[in-house]
Amino acid sequence: MSSQASPVKVFIRIRPTANFAHELIECPLDQQTLKVRSRKDSNKGKRNNQLSSWVFQLNGVLDNVSQEDTYDRVARSVVLGAFAGYNGTIMCFGQTGAGKTYTMTGAAETYKHRGIIPRALQEVFQEVEHRADHTFSLHLSFLEIYNETMVDLLSSIKQGKSSNSGVLTVIEEPGGGVSVKGLSLHLVHNEEEALNLLFEGEMNRIIGEHALNKHSSRSHCIFTVHIEVFSNEILSETQVEEVRTQVQRYLSGLLDEIPIVSITQIQEVFAQFKKVVLEQQKKLREQLGPRNTRVEKAMNTTPSTVAEGSVGAVGEVESCGYGLGLAKSSQKHQRTVSPKPSKARKDKQISRKEGAASQPPVENTTVQAEQPLNLSESDMTTHEPQQQAPEQHRTDSPPPKAEAFEDFKAERGSEINRILKENKAVLSERTTQLRILTDVINATKRDLDYITYELRQFRERKQSQGQFVSAEGQPVLEEAELSLVIQLKELKNRYRQAYEDFRSTKTEVSYCQHLVNQCRTRLLTAFERWYNQSFLFPDEVLSVLETGPVRPGHIPVDKALTLQSDGLLHKLHADSTVSFYNAYNRTLKRRGSRQVSRSPESVRGSRSKTKLPILSVI
Numbered sequence: 001m002s003s004q005a006s007p008v009k010v011f012i013r014i015r016p017t018a019n020f021a022h023e024l025i026e027c028p029l030d031q032q033t034l035k036v037r038s039r040k041d042s043n044k045g046k047r048n049n050q051l052s053s054w055v056f057q058l059n060g061v062l063d064n065v066s067q068e069d070t071y072d073r074v075a076r077s078v079v080l081g082a083f084a085g086y087n088g089t090i091m092c093f094g095q096t097g098a099g100k101t102y103t104m105t106g107a108a109e110t111y112k113h114r115g116i117i118p119r120a121l122q123e124v125f126q127e128v129e130h131r132a133d134h135t136f137s138l139h140l141s142f143l144e145i146y147n148e149t150m151v152d153l154l155s156s157i158k159q160g161k162s163s164n165s166g167v168l169t170v171i172e173e174p175g176g177g178v179s180v181k182g183l184s185l186h187l188v189h190n191e192e193e194a195l196n197l198l199f200e201g202e203m204n205r206i207i208g209e210h211a212l213n214k215h216s217s218r219s220h221c222i223f224t225v226h227i228e229v230f231s232n233e234i235l236s237e238t239q240v241e242e243v244r245t246q247v248q249r250y251l252s253g254l255l256d257e258i259p260i261v262s263i264t265q266i267q268e269v270f271a272q273f274k275k276v277v278l279e280q281q282k283k284l285r286e287q288l289g290p291r292n293t294r295v296e297k298a299m300n301t302t303p304s305t306v307a308e309g310s311v312g313a314v315g316e317v318e319s320c321g322y323g324l325g326l327a328k329s330s331q332k333h334q335r336t337v338s339p340k341p342s343k344a345r346k347d348k349q350i351s352r353k354e355g356a357a358s359q360p361p362v363e364n365t366t367v368q369a370e371q372p373l374n375l376s377e378s379d380m381t382t383h384e385p386q387q388q389a390p391e392q393h394r395t396d397s398p399p400p401k402a403e404a405f406e407d408f409k410a411e412r413g414s415e416i417n418r419i420l421k422e423n424k425a426v427l428s429e430r431t432t433q434l435r436i437l438t439d440v441i442n443a444t445k446r447d448l449d450y451i452t453y454e455l456r457q458f459r460e461r462k463q464s465q466g467q468f469v470s471a472e473g474q475p476v477l478e479e480a481e482l483s484l485v486i487q488l489k490e491l492k493n494r495y496r497q498a499y500e501d502f503r504s505t506k507t508e509v510s511y512c513q514h515l516v517n518q519c520r521t522r523l524l525t526a527f528e529r530w531y532n533q534s535f536l537f538p539d540e541v542l543s544v545l546e547t548g549p550v551r552p553g554h555i556p557v558d559k560a561l562t563l564q565s566d567g568l569l570h571k572l573h574a575d576s577t578v579s580f581y582n583a584y585n586r587t588l589k590r591r592g593s594r595q596v597s598r599s600p601e602s603v604r605g606s607r608s609k610t611k612l613p614i615l616s617v618i
């Protein structure tokens, strides 16, 4: 924000209508002026001095302007200003139906028509990404004010930090400005999390609208992005705590990835991981006691085995700081599976998988990990396909899943299975390539270390004997030394090239692995769906499924909710339907609890008049 710029900018946005009152409202081409005329009151006679036209000078008149341009012209500078240290507010007001929601939030169903807030959130996270030398901490809050009553629209979200339990009070900050004590602040790590909170808050308003007084009006909303920035060196206690929380959420599956913010943050992430591992090891040791020394041994040997294969292997040319390496096949976990196990054994395998989870590679251990009940594609063993489709012999006792899976792969799932096999083949080929490259890199690194050592020895010897200098006084390289220097240079180039290839091949391997996983999931999902439809779902549900994709209304809601509680709904055909019923169920529950918990005074109105999103920097 330049110092000359006015701290307040005013824009008018005109909502497109079929019959625009051109005779009364005029927007000149400069896009900064608005002329408004009113019809003279004919009852006042000929000498009528009534003012009948006004001209307004504004920062912009947004007539027939897209959402994107509106954001660029109105909001972008405010968002970027926040990163330069300026608090900013984008305030929107107008009469009912004027387009406040459309402008601020946008049409939720179309990405193109999203409003200022989602775009601002996107920009905020893009900026955060660009400023890798800083550590950012972003929190969101969403407040609604109705009839002088404040409501925390995000109070339903757990894990928010709030200075007070439920009671909201406006307080004056010591340094100026006001804030709402008790309003929950929610840490967000990425755009998606932030959008979830926005939509959650919006939904909470909408619930109020339907459940409560339809005739009341005038509610105001304040959506705030609190940005904290720390500059490249020592993490504060709060930041360390934040990283710890992130790591825990990541490990428990609540967070998909930990965004990289700075080197210091990465180091702290590793430190936190190490802490978790050490704690787990300690716990395990305590749990296992002396009778499972083999597990302990395995736990202790694994890191050193990795280190053995990696230290002094792939890594930086000059430094000995880090290394990468592929585990030798002999070091990998081996599963012994006979090509065609007996049916009894297969059943046993399945029941073990479904019931008790896989066993660690140690004997007599009592350690059990929690495992999902899904069958894994690799656990399904080969079996002669049956000619008859399983749904044609729907019986009371469904066939073993492993058998049915083989049938499925040979028939209905043959296409996905084929793609899966293809992807696996590519993956295997790339993995081999990666292994070869790793060997090349490791061999080159060994040569590099050797030549570096030789050169150092040579120079030390030369140092002790005295330096040869040219007539100009420059140090002179001997032939043997020159040869070593050239070799070193070539090896470094070879190493760099191989390392580049290694990195790109590694990316390809990850990508292929992703494809394989995706195909495997698709195959298993399709199989589960088919198996459930063929053998498990009640006829009542099947008759609905036969009419095509399930849509809301096909199955009575209460029936669907019963199915869901039985765990069957997840097996239904259409994912969208599951989402619908889940959302419906959640909304019902939340509405029910709201009706119980909220007093009539806290009832909010149906139509909002003013929305006040704020971007503020602390």
Ligand SMILES: Nc1ncnc2c1ncn2[C@@H]1O[C@H](COP(=O)(O)OP(=O)(O)OP(=O)(O)O)[C@@H](O)[C@H]1O
Residues within 6 Å of the ligand: 014, 015, 016, 094, 095, 096, 097, 098, 099, 100, 101, 102, 103, 107, 607, 608, 609
């Ligand atoms: N610039 C625009 N372009 C296209 N459609 C618009 C525009 N502005 C508003 N609308 C449409 O007009 C209707 C009313 O807009 P909106 O709900 O945003 O009004 P509002 O000011 O938030 O109303 P209220 O105060 O009653 O909540 C919506 O259907 C919206 O999609």
